[in-house]
Amino acid sequence: MASGGKAVKVALLRGIDKPLAYALPDSLAEAVRRGSLVNVPLRGTTANAVVLETLGPAEAAAEASGFRLKKVNFLVQPERALTDDLLEVARWISAYYGCGLQSVFEAMIPAAVRAGKGALEAKQARLLRELSEAELDKLRARAPAQAKICSALAGGAPILLSALLKLAKVPASAADALEKKGILEISKTEISRSGYDDETAAAELTSSADLELNEEQLAAFEAVRADASSGKFSPRLLYGVTGSGKTEVYIRAMKSVIASGGTCIFLVPEISLTPQTVGRLKSRLGDCGLVVWHSGLTSGQRLDAWRSIARGEAKVVVGARSCVFAPLENLRLIIVDEEHDGAYKQDSVPRYNARDIAILRAQKVGAACVLGSATPALETLSNAESGKYALSRITRRIDGAKMPRVYIADMTREKGGALLSRALCDKIAQRLERSEQIILLLNRRGYSKIFECPDCGYVEQCPHCSVSMTWHRNEDLVKCHVCGYSKRAPFACPECGSQKARWRGHGTQKVEDVAAKMFPGARIGRMDRDAMKRRDNYRKILGDFRTGRLDILIGTQMIAKGLDFPRVTLVGIIDADTCLRMPDFRAAEKTYQLIVQVAGRAGRGSDEGEVIVQTRSPEAAPIQFAKRDDMQAFLEGELAARREFGYPPATRLIRQIFRSRSERKLSFYTEEWAKLAQARFGNLCQIRGPAPAPLERTQDFYRWHIWYFCRSIRPVVAQILALKRDFPMDADVEEVLDVDPISLM
Incomplete structure (x- = not known):
C-alpha cells in the first residue's frame, strides 16, 4: 500500500550508502526540513540520517511503489545540521573526490551532533520573593539550613544550585523544601562551554582601535568590501608581503559585512594561529557572537559552538580546516588566511582541500572569498593571472617597517656535526644582550633521526613502517613518527653488538638542548607535537613568548606562519634543505614558501630583523630566490619546469593509493x-605507474600508487569509480583516491 502523506528522502550516517525514503509523521511535518538530522528505523534497529529533500504526497507515493513507507522516528537535533548550500557542497565533494556521502557528512557534522547529544544543563536557583526579617528569624529557628539559602540569595541574581549549596554549606534537601513552599524556584539552564573564555584569553586581546590603512591596504579593503556587498560570487587573491597588514584588511571587511547583517568564516591553517586571530577579532569586532571551531576543542565545546552557529547566534566563525563547514546562514565573506598551506588538505577520506571548498561554497551562496598569502600557491597565482580570481597586491610592510635581511650559512664550511653555525650563534648572543627575541625553526621533532652502526651498516627502523626510528631523549625512547610504535633506545648495535653505533641527525629537542647549553641564561620554549600533548599547551607557550617570558622559541612549521611578535628580530632556519630532499614535484615551492614565511616573523616591530638560513645547498634556486625575496623570478622558473614535465598547475593530478599486507597481491592487482x-x-588521461609509494610500508601495509594526469578531474574520477564496481579486487587489497594531492608520500 502506497503512502498518502508527506515523505522525506534521507542519507543514512551508517549502513546503506544510498538515499532511502521514509514517511513523515504529521507531528514532524513543520519541523523537518532539508538538512535536518532525523532518526529512522532500519532493519530491526534505528539509525540517524540527513534529510536530502522533502517529498509531496504524489512523490511519496511514487517512492513507496506499492509498499508502505516506514515512518521517521524523531528529530535528532532541533536545529538544521546542514544548510542548503552545504548539502550541495556535500554532493559535489562526493562526486569530485570519489567518496561516499556518509564520509562527507561525517566530516561536515561534529560527532556529538550526529550522536544527538544535547546542551549541557545545570540547575539554577532564585528567590521568588524576599523574606522579611521576622520571617527569616522564624525560619532560622525552625530550619536554619533553609534560612542560610535565603540569606545567600537575598537581593542577588539567580545562581547555580551546586554553587549555592556549597556557598551556604547546606544539603540539597533544604533547597527542595524551599521550592515546595513556593519561596525558591529551581530551573534548568544551559551551560556554555567555550574554548576561549578563560584567563589566557584575556592576555590574547589587543587594542580595539582601528589602525590607519596605507594606500595599498585601503585599495584592497575597498575591493573586498565591494565584492562582499555585490551579492555575487567574487574570488580574490590578496597577495601581500609578510607584515603588510593583511589581517587589518580582513577585519575591516568583516566589520562591514557584520554591519550589513551578513556572516563570515575565517580559516587559518594551524590551531596554533587561532588564539592570536581570536584575540584580535574579539578586540576589534566586539560582541558579534564569535565562535571558535577546530579539532583541538572538546566534544562539548564543539557541540556548543555548532549550536550557536545553527541557531543564528554567531556572526563570525574562526578555525582550522573543518570550519569551512560551519552551517552559517546569510554567508557573505569567507577568508582563507595562508591559503598556500598544505594543512588545508585533509589526509583521510574525504580528502578535501578546505581552500577549494571555501571557493566552492562562496560560489554556491554568491559570496566573496578572499585567499590571503605572502607566498601564494602556484595554482592560485595561475588562477589570478588568468583572470579567474581578482588580484589585490600589498607590496610593503606597515608603518614603513623594512623586510628582514637574509643571510645564507653554508653548513659544508662549518665544523663537522655543527648544529648551529657560527653566524647564527653570534647573532643569537647579540639579540639576547639587547633583550630581543629569537625564533629557531627546524621542521623535524625528536632529538636525533638515525641510529646507525658503522661496522655492519645497521639502521634502527620501525618494524611496521619503512622509516627510521627517531630518538626522543627526554623519555629515552625511539619512536616511529608514522605509526607511533616506540621502544627503549638502543645503546649498542642490536645486530653486531658494536659500541661504535651512534645517533645522527637532529630534531627540535636537540636544538633546545644545544641552545640551553650555549646560552644558559636564555629562557627557551619549544613548540612541536611532542610539547603540545596537553590541550591548550600551544596557547601557554605563545602567550609566554608574546609577553616576553621567553627569549627563544624553537619549533616546527607550526611557528613558521601567521604569528606576529614585534620583539622578534632574529630568525634562524636550522635546516632549509628538509623539503628539498623530498620526492615531491612541489619540493622547491614548499622550500621557498617555508623560508619566506618564517623569515617574515622577524623585524615586524620598530627594530630591523635578520634571518640566517642554514643549508648544505646554498646554490639551490628556492633558497637563492628566497634570500632576494624575488618571488616573481622564482615563479617564472618553477612554472616553466611544471609545464615542461606536465605537473600542476599545467595539468590536473589524481593519485590512487593501494595498500595490502601482502606485497605479492599488491603488485599483481595494481598491475592488473x-x-x-x-x-x-x-x-x-595519462596513467603513470603502478610503482611503490615513497613511503612504501606503513603499519604493516605495503603501499603502491598510480598517478592520473588529466585536463578535467570529474570524468576521470567517474571512470575510476565505474572500474571499482567491476574490478574483482582481492579483499586484502584496499585503495583510496587522493584528488589534487598535496602529500605524495
Whole structure:
C-alpha cells in the first residue's frame, strides 16, 4: 500500500550508502526540513540520517511503489545540521573526490551532533520573593539550613544550585523544601562551554582601535568590501608581503559585512594561529557572537559552538580546516588566511582541500572569498593571472617597517656535526644582550633521526613502517613518527653488538638542548607535537613568548606562519634543505614558501630583523630566490619546469593509493588495475605507474600508487569509480583516491 502523506528522502550516517525514503509523521511535518538530522528505523534497529529533500504526497507515493513507507522516528537535533548550500557542497565533494556521502557528512557534522547529544544543563536557583526579617528569624529557628539559602540569595541574581549549596554549606534537601513552599524556584539552564573564555584569553586581546590603512591596504579593503556587498560570487587573491597588514584588511571587511547583517568564516591553517586571530577579532569586532571551531576543542565545546552557529547566534566563525563547514546562514565573506598551506588538505577520506571548498561554497551562496598569502600557491597565482580570481597586491610592510635581511650559512664550511653555525650563534648572543627575541625553526621533532652502526651498516627502523626510528631523549625512547610504535633506545648495535653505533641527525629537542647549553641564561620554549600533548599547551607557550617570558622559541612549521611578535628580530632556519630532499614535484615551492614565511616573523616591530638560513645547498634556486625575496623570478622558473614535465598547475593530478599486507597481491592487482584503466579510459588521461609509494610500508601495509594526469578531474574520477564496481579486487587489497594531492608520500 502506497503512502498518502508527506515523505522525506534521507542519507543514512551508517549502513546503506544510498538515499532511502521514509514517511513523515504529521507531528514532524513543520519541523523537518532539508538538512535536518532525523532518526529512522532500519532493519530491526534505528539509525540517524540527513534529510536530502522533502517529498509531496504524489512523490511519496511514487517512492513507496506499492509498499508502505516506514515512518521517521524523531528529530535528532532541533536545529538544521546542514544548510542548503552545504548539502550541495556535500554532493559535489562526493562526486569530485570519489567518496561516499556518509564520509562527507561525517566530516561536515561534529560527532556529538550526529550522536544527538544535547546542551549541557545545570540547575539554577532564585528567590521568588524576599523574606522579611521576622520571617527569616522564624525560619532560622525552625530550619536554619533553609534560612542560610535565603540569606545567600537575598537581593542577588539567580545562581547555580551546586554553587549555592556549597556557598551556604547546606544539603540539597533544604533547597527542595524551599521550592515546595513556593519561596525558591529551581530551573534548568544551559551551560556554555567555550574554548576561549578563560584567563589566557584575556592576555590574547589587543587594542580595539582601528589602525590607519596605507594606500595599498585601503585599495584592497575597498575591493573586498565591494565584492562582499555585490551579492555575487567574487574570488580574490590578496597577495601581500609578510607584515603588510593583511589581517587589518580582513577585519575591516568583516566589520562591514557584520554591519550589513551578513556572516563570515575565517580559516587559518594551524590551531596554533587561532588564539592570536581570536584575540584580535574579539578586540576589534566586539560582541558579534564569535565562535571558535577546530579539532583541538572538546566534544562539548564543539557541540556548543555548532549550536550557536545553527541557531543564528554567531556572526563570525574562526578555525582550522573543518570550519569551512560551519552551517552559517546569510554567508557573505569567507577568508582563507595562508591559503598556500598544505594543512588545508585533509589526509583521510574525504580528502578535501578546505581552500577549494571555501571557493566552492562562496560560489554556491554568491559570496566573496578572499585567499590571503605572502607566498601564494602556484595554482592560485595561475588562477589570478588568468583572470579567474581578482588580484589585490600589498607590496610593503606597515608603518614603513623594512623586510628582514637574509643571510645564507653554508653548513659544508662549518665544523663537522655543527648544529648551529657560527653566524647564527653570534647573532643569537647579540639579540639576547639587547633583550630581543629569537625564533629557531627546524621542521623535524625528536632529538636525533638515525641510529646507525658503522661496522655492519645497521639502521634502527620501525618494524611496521619503512622509516627510521627517531630518538626522543627526554623519555629515552625511539619512536616511529608514522605509526607511533616506540621502544627503549638502543645503546649498542642490536645486530653486531658494536659500541661504535651512534645517533645522527637532529630534531627540535636537540636544538633546545644545544641552545640551553650555549646560552644558559636564555629562557627557551619549544613548540612541536611532542610539547603540545596537553590541550591548550600551544596557547601557554605563545602567550609566554608574546609577553616576553621567553627569549627563544624553537619549533616546527607550526611557528613558521601567521604569528606576529614585534620583539622578534632574529630568525634562524636550522635546516632549509628538509623539503628539498623530498620526492615531491612541489619540493622547491614548499622550500621557498617555508623560508619566506618564517623569515617574515622577524623585524615586524620598530627594530630591523635578520634571518640566517642554514643549508648544505646554498646554490639551490628556492633558497637563492628566497634570500632576494624575488618571488616573481622564482615563479617564472618553477612554472616553466611544471609545464615542461606536465605537473600542476599545467595539468590536473589524481593519485590512487593501494595498500595490502601482502606485497605479492599488491603488485599483481595494481598491475592488473593499471592495464584495465589504460584500456578503458587511457584516452582521458595519462596513467603513470603502478610503482611503490615513497613511503612504501606503513603499519604493516605495503603501499603502491598510480598517478592520473588529466585536463578535467570529474570524468576521470567517474571512470575510476565505474572500474571499482567491476574490478574483482582481492579483499586484502584496499585503495583510496587522493584528488589534487598535496602529500605524495
